[in-house]
Amino acid sequence: FIELILIMSHLVSIISIMVLFRYTDGVKWKFLEHKGPVFAPPYEPLPSNVKFYYDGKHMKLSPEAEEVATFFAKMLDHEYTTKDIFRKNFFKDWRKEMTAEEKSIITDLKKCNFTEMSEYFKAQSEARKAMTKEQKQKIKAENERLLQEYGFCIMDNHKERIANFRIEPPGLFRGRGDHPKMGMLKRRIRPQDIIINCSKCVKSCDVAGFLQNQGREFIAPAFNDPSCVQGEKDWQKYETARRLKKCVDRLRAQYREDWKSKEMRIRQRAVALYFIDKLALRAGNEKEEGETADTVGCCSLRVEHLKLYPENEGQEFVVEFDFLGKDSIRYYNRVPVEKRVFKNLQLFMENKEPDDDLFDRLNTSILNKHLQELMDGLTAKVFRTYNASITLQQQLKELTTADDNIPAKILSYNRANRAVAILCNHQRAPPKTFEKSMQNLQAKIDAKKDQLSDAKRELKSAKADAKVRRDEKSKKAVETKRKAVQRIEEQLMKLEVQATDREENKQIALGTSKLNYLDPRISVAWCKKWGVPIEKIYNKTQREKFAWAIDMADEDYEF
Ligand SMILES: *[C@@H]1O[C@H](CO)[C@@H](O)[C@H](O)[C@H]1NC(C)=O
Ligand SMILES: *[C@@H]1O[C@H](CO)[C@@H](O)[C@H](O)[C@H]1NC(C)=O
Ligand SMILES: *[C@@H]1O[C@H](CO)[C@@H](O)[C@H](O)[C@H]1NC(C)=O
Ligand SMILES: *[C@@H]1O[C@H](CO)[C@@H](O)[C@H](O)[C@H]1NC(C)=O
Ligand SMILES: *[C@@H]1O[C@H](CO)[C@@H](O)[C@H](O)[C@H]1NC(C)=O
Numbered sequence: 001f002i003e004l005i006l007i008m009s010h011l012v013s014i015i016s017i018m019v020l021f022r023y024t025d026g027v028k029w030k031f032l033e034h035k036g037p038v039f040a041p042p043y044e045p046l047p048s049n050v051k052f053y054y055d056g057k058h059m060k061l062s063p064e065a066e067e068v069a070t071f072f073a074k075m076l077d078h079e080y081t082t083k084d085i086f087r088k089n090f091f092k093d094w095r096k097e098m099t100a101e102e103k104s105i106i107t108d109l110k111k112c113n114f115t116e117m118s119e120y121f122k123a124q125s126e127a128r129k130a131m132t133k134e135q136k137q138k139i140k141a142e143n144e145r146l147l148q149e150y151g152f153c154i155m156d157n158h159k160e161r162i163a164n165f166r167i168e169p170p171g172l173f174r175g176r177g178d179h180p181k182m183g184m185l186k187r188r189i190r191p192q193d194i195i196i197n198c199s200k201c202v203k204s205c206d207v208a209g210f211l212q213n214q215g216r217e218f219i220a221p222a223f224n225d226p227s228c229v230q231g232e233k234d235w236q237k238y239e240t241a242r243r244l245k246k247c248v249d250r251l252r253a254q255y256r257e258d259w260k261s262k263e264m265r266i267r268q269r270a271v272a273l274y275f276i277d278k279l280a281l282r283a284g285n286e287k288e289e290g291e292t293a294d295t296v297g298c299c300s301l302r303v304e305h306l307k308l309y310p311e312n313e314g315q316e317f318v319v320e321f322d323f324l325g326k327d328s329i330r331y332y333n334r335v336p337v338e339k340r341v342f343k344n345l346q347l348f349m350e351n352k353e354p355d356d357d358l359f360d361r362l363n364t365s366i367l368n369k370h371l372q373e374l375m376d377g378l379t380a381k382v383f384r385t386y387n388a389s390i391t392l393q394q395q396l397k398e399l400t401t402a403d404d405n406i407p408a409k410i411l412s413y414n415r416a417n418r419a420v421a422i423l424c425n426h427q428r429a430p431p432k433t434f435e436k437s438m439q440n441l442q443a444k445i446d447a448k449k450d451q452l453s454d455a456k457r458e459l460k461s462a463k464a465d466a467k468v469r470r471d472e473k474s475k476k477a478v479e480t481k482r483k484a485v486q487r488i489e490e491q492l493m494k495l496e497v498q499a500t501d502r503e504e505n506k507q508i509a510l511g512t513s514k515l516n517y518l519d520p521r522i523s524v525a526w527c528k529k530w531g532v533p534i535e536k537i538y539n540k541t542q543r544e545k546f547a548w549a550i551d552m553a554d555e556d557y558e559f
Contacts, residue, residue, distance in 0.1 A: 034153035034162070038146055040169035040188065043067045050120045053113035054106055064097045068185060071172045073117035080174060080182065089183035090172060097185075158235060158548040235548055238519040240377045241385040242559060248386070251374055252277065259340045265361035269370055271344050272298050272359055276380045279335065280387050280424055282326060283380035284364045293328045298380065299364045304354035308345060317342035331425050388420045388517035393559045395419045396526050407497045410536050413526065414501050414510065417518070421508045424517060428509040434502075441499050448492045455485045520546035521553035529555035 045066060051058050052069060061069060072081065072090055080086045091109045098106065106112065150165045170188040173181050244251075251273075258270030275281045275298050284297025296305065305323040316336035325331040337345075348358055371378040395416035400409060421427075431437075459481040466474040514523075520538075524546070527534045538546060 033155075035150050038150050038166045039191065040167055043188075046070070046117065046120065050116050052117060055111040056113070059102075059105070062099050062102060065094065065099065065102050067170070067188075068094045068097045069112075069114065070117055070121070071170070071185075073114040074121050075172065076114055076118040080172075083178075083182065085178060085180065086172075086183035089181065090185070093183075093185035159551045160548075161551075234520075234545070237382075237385060238389065238521070238559075240382050241389055241519065244375060244378065244382050244386045245390065245559070247375055248277075254374075256340075259344055265366075267344055268348060268359040268362045269367060271341055271348070272362055272367060273370075274337075274341060276383050277387075279321075279333065280384045281331075281380070282384075283367055293324065295324045295326060295328055297325065297364070299359055299362055299367055301358040302354065303349050303352045303356050303358055306345065306349070306358065308342065308349070310342070311339075319345065325425065329425060329427060333425075384424060385517050385519075388424055388513055389519040389522060389559050391423055392416055392420050392518050393522050396522070400526070400530060402530075405493075406532055406536070407494050409530055409532050411497050411501055413523075413532070413537060414505070417510045417514060418504060418508050420513045420518060421510050424513050426509045426512045427507055430506045434506060438499070438502060441495065441502065445492065445495045445499060448488065448495055452485070452488045452492055455481065455488050459485050515542070515545070519559050520549035521557045522559050524549050524553040525555050525557035528553070 043063065045063055052061055052066070053059065072094070075081050087109055095103055095106070146166075151162055152159050153162055154160075167189050168186065171186050173179075173184045173186050175182040255270040255273045255277075258266050259274075261267050261270065276283065282297035284299035284301075296302065301323065305321060307320040307322075309318040309320065311317050317339055318334055319337050319342070320332075320334045322330070322332050345358075348360075352358075368379060371380070371382075396413065399412040399416055401412070404412065459478070462474070462478045462481045466478050523537050524534065526532070527537055534543065534550060543550065
């Protein structure tokens with residue numbers, strides 16, 4: 001049930017990937033692709049002039065024994081190497097790495113002289129500190145390359161950052177206090193030491209470290225983003241809406257055909273579907289628990305909620321909707337409809353009382369079942385998501401001008417967002433503080449205007465001054481004043497854009513559509529394309545929610 005693809009950079013027999021989640025039960029992912037861990041660089045033998053002495057005599061160590069000796073040498077100045085437990089553990093593990101001959105000679109740690117090794121590493125450490133800027137840059141670039149290559153995995157099509165992808169280099173275990181294992185060898189982990197463990201996800205572990213079991217178990221680290229499961233749901237939602245985009249023409253052709261059906265239930269279903277598609281109406285029966293208000297959705301519309309205005313003098317057929325939708329928000333809309341829809345509505349309303357159901361042969365479950373048959377995962381909400389997202393994308397294309405500065409681009413974005421909010425009927429009462437905050441803003445604008453005319457006056461007199469004096473100092477003064485005018489003009493423009501934005505936003509709630517109906521990849525791509533910082537569009541909470549999209553979408557993304 002879990003499709004696991006691991007592309008390892010090395011030949012590896014088995015790898016233990018325990019994906020650690022903080023989440024509750026159930027399958028959390030179905031597809032994981034990860035390049036595997038970065039192994040520690042191989043051991044580089046010491047130069048021949050760096051010698052090890054045993055009992056005063058030079059002794060050439062085998063590479064394996066030498067490597068472990070260097071771990072000790074690197075810590076020589078440290079208090080650890082004076083501790084009995086540390087020395088004992090080290091010596092025991094070191095001897096395991098020695099050849100038989102070395103073992104027979106080296107029997108007493110006190111007789112080992114690591115001084116030259118230690119001096120060598122100290123010199124190296126000094127050299128690292130003295131590196132040139134270029135050398136440091138080079139190392140930094142290499143680390144960045146590794147991060148890009150190994151620091152991410154693809155999980156169900158999201159790119160997720162991996163907290164920790166480097167295998168700890170070998171060394172001596174330190175431990176705190178009088179840890180009984182201090183001084184023991186943490187062996188080098190080789191690809192063949194690694195196990196891929198495809199058992200069920202391990203639940204709720206705190207830390208993802210690589211060294212479990214003396215480093216024999218590679219634990220694929222926890223994914224950084226605690227919202228990645230939420231992210232996946234989000235991603236699924238927009239992928240479903242994109243699937244609708246592919247088949248919406250077919251569905252439309254079908255419901256238009258169904259308007260002519262001999263069966264009343266099919267006609268009703270087809271007209272309801274048309275409303276859901278065209279008006280982004282909710283299906284209905286989406287009341288919150290305990291909600292008693294008389295709110296309706298498409299399937300529960302009553303005759304009293306519609307007024308029909310037949311064609312006259314070449315005018316269109318118009319339907320007027322007026323009802324309370326979700327959260328008791330009034331839905332009022334006058335929309336031209338096609339003749340066949342209009343005729344059908346007349347038929348559905350015939351001989352009915354105002355409080356009779358418009359669609360008496362339809363309810364939400366029937367409609368939802370039908371939608372499922374049309375496309376896997378299709379609900380009325382998918383139409384909303386589809387229409388909102390595609391509308392945003394179109395509006396952004398239309399409204400954004402390359403020459404605009406950033407504040408003007410953001411205004412365009414908000415206008416596109418508003419077009420969507422209007423479509424989704426995301427109205428709000430003007431906030432209580434609206435007038436007050438508009439007044440404050442207006443006061444700021446007035447003050448800025450005064451400041452601007454002052455600055456202009458000063459510029460003028462500086463110019464006049466420069467004409468008379470013709471010296472360097474007064475020319476500089478003109479330049480300074482000119483810059484001041486420019487700066488104030490920009491600030492004023494920013495404030496004015498802000499005021500326009502706020503005024504236009506008076507009765508529209510942008511948040512709902514932004515958070516629930518707009519594919520965030522459209523916004524991310526727009527930001528990347530036009531160089532608008534993402535912070536201008538999404539606040540911190542929203543950036544966390546849409547982390548998956550921010551990672552994933554490039555500027556060419558098309559919904
Ligand atoms: C260890 O070796 C260094 C350099 O080879 C030498 O100077 C030092 O005296 C030696 N230490 C002992 C305790 O023999
Ligand atoms: C794989 O992980 C499970 C869950 O932690 C563990 O019980 C099992 O022993 C591991 N198998 C191997 C081969 O490490
Ligand atoms: C989205 O909804 C609007 C408003 O009803 C409608 O005019 C438009 O055709 C819809 N767009 C798409 C692409 O479905
Ligand atoms: C919807 O209508 C069907 C068929 O008339 C009926 O079986 C079902 O119980 C109804 N569902 C609801 C929630 O009213
Ligand atoms: C971000 O905006 C949302 C509304 O979409 C709001 O609820 C939230 O408090 C804001 N968060 C921050 C950190 O500003």
